[in-house]
Amino acid sequence: MNNFSNIITNMDCFTVRSPDYCWMLHSICFVSFPIYSIAIIVLLRTKSTYFETYKHFLTWHTLTNFISEVYNSWFLLPVVHLPYPLLRFTGFMTQFGFSGLFQFYTINALIHQTAYSIIEMFLFRFKASLFNFKSTSFYTYLRINVYVFRITLFLFFVVNIVTYFYALDQQTISKRELLFNHPEAPWVISCDSVVVAAPFRDPITMFNLIVWMIVVFVAFTSTSSTSFYLWKYLRENEHRSPAVMRMHKMLLITLFVQTAIHGIMLGCPNLLFLYAAFFGANHEMVAQIAFYCLTTHGLVSTIAMMILTKPIKIAILQMFKCPFPRRSADVAQYSASNKI
Numbered sequence: 121m122n123n124f125s126n127i128i129t130n131m132d133c134f135t136v137r138s139p140d141y142c143w144m145l146h147s148i149c150f151v152s153f154p155i156y157s158i159a160i161i162v163l164l165r166t167k168s169t170y171f172e173t174y175k176h177f178l179t180w181h182t183l184t185n186f187i188s189e190v191y192n193s194w195f196l197l198p199v200v201h202l203p204y205p206l207l208r209f210t211g212f213m214t215q216f217g218f219s220g221l222f223q224f225y226t227i228n229a230l231i232h233q234t235a236y237s238i239i240e241m242f243l244f245r246f247k248a249s250l251f252n253f254k255s256t257s258f259y260t261y262l263r264i265n266v267y268v269f270r271i272t273l274f275l276f277f278v279v280n281i282v283t284y285f286y287a288l289d290q291q292t293i294s295k296r297e298l299l300f301n302h303p304e305a306p307w308v309i310s311c312d313s314v315v316v317a318a319p320f321r322d323p324i325t326m327f328n329l330i331v332w333m334i335v336v337f338v339a340f341t342s343t344s345s346t347s348f349y350l351w352k353y354l355r356e357n358e359h360r361s362p363a364v365m366r367m368h369k370m371l372l373i374t375l376f377v378q379t380a381i382h383g384i385m386l387g388c389p390n391l392l393f394l395y396a397a398f399f400g401a402n403h404e405m406v407a408q409i410a411f412y413c414l415t416t417h418g419l420v421s422t423i424a425m426m427i428l429t430k431p432i433k434i435a436i437l438q439m440f441k442c443p444f445p446r447r448s449a450d451v452a453q454y455s456a457s458n459k460i
Contacts, residue, residue, distance in 0.1 A: 133311035136199055136210050141408055145193040145415060152419040156186045159422050162435045177244055178425060178432075181237040185418025188230045192415045196223055200407045203400050204298060204305055205317040213313075220315035221291055225280055228328065231390065232273055234418070235339040238382055239269060242346045245375065249350055249368065258349050265342045269335070276331045280324070287324040294318040294325075317397035329397055336390050340383060347375045374428040381424060385417035 136142045163179045192198070197211035209223045243262050247253045280287070294316040295309055308314065319326040354368050389410035392401070401407065426432055 132306075132308045133208070133313050134210050134214060136197060138199075138408070141199070141411075142197060142210075144412065145197060148412075148416055148419070149190055149193050152186070152189060152416075152422075155419060155422060155426075156182060158436065158439070159426055159432070160186075162426075162432055162439065165439075166431055166435050174244060174248070175431075177237070177241045178429070181234075181241060182418075182422055182425070184230070184234050184237055185422060188227075188234060189415055189418050191230060192227065192411070196227055198227075198411060200401075200404060201306055201309070202396075202404045202407065203402045204302065204309065205397060205400055206298070206309060207315050208308060208311060209313045209315075218313075219288065219291075220311070220313045221284070221287055223313070224315040228332065229276070231386075231414075232276065232331075232335050234386070235335050236269055236273065238378075239266060239339055239342045242343050242375070245371065246346050246350065249371065250353065258345075262342060262346065265338050269338050272331055272334050272338075276328070279327060283324055287322075290318075290322045290324055291316060294322055297321075319398060325397075329394060332390065332394060336387060336394070340387050343375075343379045343382065347372070347379045350375065370428070370430065374424075377424050377428060378421060381417060381421050385413040385420060389414045 159182050160179060163175050163182065166175055193211075195212045196209050198207050198209050200207060207220065207224065209220055213223050213226075214220075239262075243266060246259070246262060250256065253259045295314065297318075298316055299305055299307075299309055309316070317325055317329075319329050350368075351372055354372060392406065392410045395401070396407070426436060
């Protein structure tokens, strides 16, 4: 059986059953690279005193999105074999000899890093929008969420590094049990590039799924609640000057758009993957759409940032020598009241 498994692995472990799926993921990078490049160049070139701090958050988030997109599209190329609870990686990392478990850990780490950069950005925007933010109970709530996130990510790295070889043994057992219980399953399940979800038998899988759920929950609740809190704050302070109110409304639009993008294109795929890990799934097309959303959410978020963040939009128009409307008084007044 081992010799036959090795033959199958050498023949089929790198193959993708749908060439269109592979072509789509590869093509995304060719479209997104110039967009990410423009965004990063503009962020680095922007010298506004009040925008200096916030642009570091945006640069961090944009770079994380770009790295995740390239990594998912070229180095991982994950495919599913539904209804079986597993992922098979077919990209460069598999060809370089990395195990499916290691690849699963790295994409998880990138997803967690993306979520962490999002909640840090929303926390910064909250602090920039209120003079007395430290006196609010909502600030305490956001700080607790950040610390929960940091502790969770620390445990994720430590536990998975310490238990890596034990987890590899558990994966081998899970693959054997899956083939034994489902003799009709494809033999590629035995590939080293496959990772099997067995949360009710494998304690390491259960640990990582719990971490994943915490990450999704904290990121979603932090971003959505921050958006609604600032919306409520804006309604309660409508007596402020029209210029400041206009700028706050622009901020709220940006936050709501970014919340929607990350909730739909990042949150929903993660929820689908978690559901499939515990309860199984049967619709391969849904899984592919989820992978597309997971891969392209950063691109959509970056485009929204370029359109809705005024200093970035102005810098882009200046780069391409395009005219833009000036409201210097509004910008100056807003900058004075919000140290971004």
